[in-house]
Amino acid sequence: MDRTQILKEKIADAELVLIGIGEEFNENFGKINQYPSLMKGLEEIDSDESIAWAVPFLEKVYLEKEKESQTVQAYRNLYELVKEKNYFVVTTCIDGHIENAGFNIEKIVEPCGNYGKLQCSEKCCSELYDSTEVAVDIKNRLESSQSLEGIEQPVCPHCGKPMAFNNIVSENYVEEGYLPQWEKYTKWLQGTVNKKLCILEFGAGMQLPGIIRWPFEKVAFYNQKASFFRINEKLYQLTEEIGEKGISIERNACEYLLEELK
């Protein structure tokens, strides 16, 4: 039988579906230049170092514009397959695109953070702040051909140091941002013991193997009723321990979702 057919049948038959989204889905911020207003912003930042802090805000504006991208469409195809199931999604992506595909955001954990919140760059505290206001200000300026000159960098209300986005790119990443969801995830995982669990690992390589790849293998190993699918262009190999539970699909996971699971 065709492996995609087996995958669909295993999902249909599963009581629970565990989904991992890895680096094959990472946003390519090099494409910011496709948008003239953003390109102009980057050029202005290039010539004025004092506003270099605004680059990640431009990335946030870019993500907004990419809400209908191919990646989001790939996620939608995945969502259609699992929407009636009891699922949980773990992603190492920081672009937040998966939140736009229909999934219940209570069932998604983003341990590397995203562009939703700001934190103190010095981590003087673990408080988080909404990032929308500054991003909207920058977006409005760029789209009405105004300069970014004089725009104020948001600072921590406690220590006055610059704010940074609450994601793994920040040197002093405040992990409290995702921990409540992580707790829900670990509880959910405990509930998969002895249940028919379908594990779907999409494009998770070796950049952060401790978040998806290794723990998913372990879950598959200990659960006698598990099925495990690893979809990856280069790192598609399965460990021997997974044995007959595992099926490997040698494809870029994003393309696979777009082309085979539409």
Ligand SMILES: [Zn+2]
């Ligand atoms: Zn601070």
